[in-house]
Amino acid sequence: MSQGSVSEDERVRVAVRVNPEISVRTHPKIATALKTSKFGIPAEEVFAACSYVERRGLALCGIHCHVGSQIFELSVFREAAEKMLRIASHLQQKFEIDFVDLGGGLGIGYTPSEKKNAPTPKDLAHAFMPAFKSARLKEPVKLILEPGRSIVGNASILLTKVQAVKRAAKNFVAVDAGFNILVRPAMYGAYHEILVANKIGVEPAEEYTIVGPLCESGDIFGERRLPPVERGDILAILDVGAYGFSMSSQYNMRPRCAEVLVSNGRAELVRERETFGDFLRHQIIPPRLLGFPCET
Numbered sequence: 001m002s003q004g005s006v007s008e009d010e011r012v013r014v015a016v017r018v019n020p021e022i023s024v025r026t027h028p029k030i031a032t033a034l035k036t037s038k039f040g041i042p043a044e045e046v047f048a049a050c051s052y053v054e055r056r057g058l059a060l061c062g063i064h065c066h067v068g069s070q071i072f073e074l075s076v077f078r079e080a081a082e083k084m085l086r087i088a089s090h091l092q093q094k095f096e097i098d099f100v101d102l103g104g105g106l107g108i109g110y111t112p113s114e115k116k117n118a119p120t121p122k123d124l125a126h127a128f129m130p131a132f133k134s135a136r137l138k139e140p141v142k143l144i145l146e147p148g149r150s151i152v153g154n155a156s157i158l159l160t161k162v163q164a165v166k167r168a169a170k171n172f173v174a175v176d177a178g179f180n181i182l183v184r185p186a187m188y189g190a191y192h193e194i195l196v197a198n199k200i201g202v203e204p205a206e207e208y209t210i211v212g213p214l215c216e217s218g219d220i221f222g223e224r225r226l227p228p229v230e231r232g233d234i235l236a237i238l239d240v241g242a243y244g245f246s247m248s249s250q251y252n253m254r255p256r257c258a259e260v261l262v263s264n265g266r267a268e269l270v271r272e273r274e275t276f277g278d279f280l281r282h283q284i285i286p287p288r289l290l291g292f293p294c295e296t
């Protein structure tokens with residue numbers, strides 16, 4: 001082996017992201033495999049892309065797709081599996097393919113009716129199976145899935161305190177969390193159940209618009225019928241385990257909240273509440289702006 005060359009197993013492993021061109025019924029911002037989506041390589045160019053990977057001395061290990069998120073229509077996954085396995089079979093004429101990765105996307109329940117109808121991982125497996133059983137592959141391939149939301153989405157609650165109730169053209173409830181903490185309602189018009197945590201069991205009385213403290217009119221969590229809300233009440237926004245904290249920011253100089261793990265009746269702090277000091281931690285002020293003499 002010449003100096004600088006790499007052995008077979010030292011090669012960087014590369015999978016090729018495919019755009020299977022599948023139209024899904026979900027929010028347009030989380031549909032990722034439309035013909036017009038920015039992700040993936042068109043099916044007809046995948047063979048050439050794999051040749052390129054090998055020509056560059058990289059180790060081709062599989063093909064990958066992710067059709068989108070919050071998908072309830074399981075036929076979409078069957079269609080994706082069929083397309084990806086057809087591509088894998090074609091690639092096997094020249095390449096060794098270890099795996100076909102079909103990404104994530106299994107929908108979860110946010111609304112009460114979605115909660116009743118959300119597909120299970122078993123339903124997902126049943127959707128894929130026929131495609132794998134009928135695939136014409138030279139060699140078997142591993143199936144990889146990347147579930148995200150369906151594992152953690154329903155596992156978290158955002159607790160936020162009512163700062164004010166304003167009666168105007170609407171009844172506004174202003175809370176101390178904003179879209180910097182949970183962006184899904186503002187970004188996708190997403191629905192999250194909202195409860196008054198300290199008034200569980202009290203009959204809903206009025207329609208409220210629940211808003212955050214950011215200087216943006218879109219800083220709204222939703223409109224809900226709730227029990228009478230007063231300053232100091234705690235609202236619980238449900239199902240924020242996925243794309244909640246991970247999409248949070250310090251926008252508008254708002255520190256992010258603490259995270260608490262609750263398990264078997266035990267509550268443990270797992271992330272500290274941010275402080276104003278955290279905003280400055282990574283800032284660098286050039287000395288010239290502090291009035292120190294400049295070198296000429």
Ligand SMILES: Cc1ncc(COP(=O)(O)O)c(C=O)c1O
Binds near residue numbers: 105
């Ligand atoms: C490549 C890829 N895999 C998996 C996921 C997880 O998707 P979900 O949370 O919908 O299961 C995503 C989400 O964007 C993704 O982009």
